[in-house]
Amino acid sequence: MSAREPLRLTVSGPEDLVVELDPAALAGAAHREPEVRAAHPTPRERAEGRRRYEVTVDGWVLVVDAEPAARAALRERASRGAAASGPTGRAVLKAQIPGRVVRLWVEAGEVVEAGQRLLAIEAMKMENEIRAPRAGTIGTISAVIGRPVELGDELLVIE
C-alpha cells in the first residue's frame, strides 16, 4: 500500500476496533515500542491492498488488518449495495476458541433470547458455554456434536 495515505486499521477481538489513522500525522515512535510482525499476505489480501500485522501491547496479542482508508470506503459501499439484509439481519456466530463441540442446546427454528445457552465447546478439558449475543431465531446450525472446530469456524446463525 502507498505509504502516505490514511489507513483503516481493524484490530480483531471479542469486539473489533476499527480506526482510521493518517500515518503522516502520527508522532514518532516511542523508544520502547513493541515489535510489529507482518503476516505473509494471502493472494486476496495482495489483490485488495490489505496487510495483516501482529503486535503485542501490554501482553495483549493483537492482530491488526491495515488497508488504505479510501479503498476500504469504496469496498464498503459496494458490499452495502449487494447485501439485502440490514443491521437487523443475520448474526453469524463463530468459534472464538478452537476445540470440540460437545453440547448443542438449541435446534434450527428455535426462538432464543439474548444470553441463552446455545452450545458448548470443549477445549483443553474444559466445557465452554456459548450464549446467544442477541435474541432471534436459530437458522442454520453448522456445529455438529463431537466434531472439532477451529478458531473462526461458523457455529450457527441467528436470524
Place this chain on the structure above:
Amino acid sequence: MSGSDRRTGRPFERVLIANRGEIAIRVIRACRELGIETVAVYSDPDAASRHVRLADHAVRIGPAPATESYLRADRIVEAALATGAQAVHPGYGFLSEQAAFATAVEAAGIAFIGPSPLTLGSLGDKLSARRSANAQGVPIVPGTFEPLPTDDAGRMDEIVREAERIGYPLLVKASAGGGGRGMRRVDDPADLPVAVATAAREAVQAFGDGSVYLEHYVEGGRHIEVQLLGEEGGRIVALGERDCSTQRRHQKLVEEAPAPGLTRDQRRRVHELAVQVARTVGLRNAATAEFLFSRSGEFYFLEVNARLQVEHGVTELVADLDLVHEQLWLAAGHPLSDRALAAAAAAADPVRHAFELRISAEDPSRSFAPMPGLLTRWREPSGPGVRMDSGVEEGWRVSGDYDPLLAKLLVVAADRPAAIARALRALDELETGGVQTTIPFHRWLLTLPAFIDADLRTDLIDRAWDPAPLREAAARRAAEIVARAAGPDAAPAQLPAAPPATRPGGEGSAGWVRPGSPDWAHAGRREATERWP
C-alpha cells in the same frame, strides 16, 4: 534405608518422569543436581519438546490425546522397566494421584515418588477425605458426605432437597477432582440440575469418575493451603502456607507465600490442622492440605492434594528449600533433612515473600478461554529474585490436547511490596507473541488496590476483572504502532518480503491437492494459521 549418604551419594541412579512441560523440566533439574539420570516420556507432538531434550533418555508412549499417552499407566511402567529406572516421579495432574498407577509402579519393583497407594486411594476421593477430617474434629465446609445419585434422573428431587438443606450459593464438586475441573458454582436453584450434570460429565472426562457432591460456597473466603512433607511411617512437618485465592473458574492464577495478613497464631493453627489431617491418612513424601479461610477468621479443611503442587515454588523460595530434592531423598527411604526440619520450625515466622504468576495460553478477555497456537515470540525474564519454570520456547506449538499452562513466573523479595514491584518488572521483560496469554491479567492484578492491600478473596476476579477497557486501550495503541510501521517511515521494502507461494498440504505433502477435497480445506486452514514468519 536404601540409597547412600546425603552428602556423597544420590537417592537413585535413574528416575523416570511421568509428565510433560514445565513440571517435567522442574523434576529433571532436581535430578541432575543430585546426579540422577533422567528418563522422559512423551506423546507424538511432544517429541521435540524441551522436557524430552533435557532428559538423558526418552521413551515415546503414544499419540497426542492424554488418554493414549500420559494417562497410559501400563506404557509408563513398561518404559520405566525397559530403561531400568528405579523410581517414577509423577509430577502433578495426569496419573500423579491415581492409586492404581502408584500400585502398578510399586508392583513392578519401582519406587513411586509420592504418598503410598493406600494414602492416594483414601485422599483421591475427596469425600472420604472430608469424612476422615470430620471424624478427627477438623472443621470442614458444610455439604454432603456421599456422592450424589446423578445417574438416576428420578432422584433429582433428593439432590434439590439436599441443596436446600446446605443452602445456596453452592459448589458442585467432583470427588475425584482437581484443578477446578468438574466444579460448578450454583446461585440459583433452577441451575442446579444442569450444573450437576455438567460437573459429572467433566469429571468423567477428566478423571474417569463422575461422582460429585455438594458443598456450601463460603462467600468472600480465601484459599489457603499448607505444604507438607512426611517420612515413611514417621514425622510429618508443615513448611508454611500459601495463599491461592486469585482464581478463575476455580483454577488458580496467582499464588503467594506466606499468606499475607495472618497472625502468627493463625499460621500455627492452620499448619497444625494440616499436619493433623495428614496423620490420619498416614502421609509420606509431599502433599498439600487446602483450607478455606473465612472472612470471620475460621479455617475449614477442603482437601489434600497428594502430590507436588503447581505452586510449590513459592514455598521453596520462602523456605529456601528444594522440595523435589526432599521428595527424592524421602522416596529413597531417608528421613526428613535437617534443612527441612529447620524450615518447618521457622514456618510461622517467614522472612521473605514470593509470588507465582501462571502464564497460561488463555485469553483473559474471553473468560480465560484456552488459546492453542504457535508461540512466535517468547523471551523470558531474569535478574535478581526471578525464577522462570517454563516448558515452552519460541517456535513451540501450544497443543489443545493438554493444560494451557506455559510457564510459571516466580519472584521472591524481602517483603510483599518489593515482591510485587519485582513481579511487575519481570512481566515487563517477558515478551510473547502469537498466542494470547494471561499476562495482561497479571499486569492488572499487580496494580489493583485491593490486591496491593492484600484484600484477597476467591471471588475477586469475578467481581473486579473487566478486560474490555484494558484491551481496547491496548488495541488503540496497536493500531497506532502498526500505522507508523506501515506509514511514511516504513517503506514496503522494510517489511518482510512475501514468501514463495504456499505449498498446499504443508510439509510432507506429496504434491498438489485438488480444490474441494478435504485435504484442500485443511491446506487452506494451514495457510491461514501458519502465515506468520
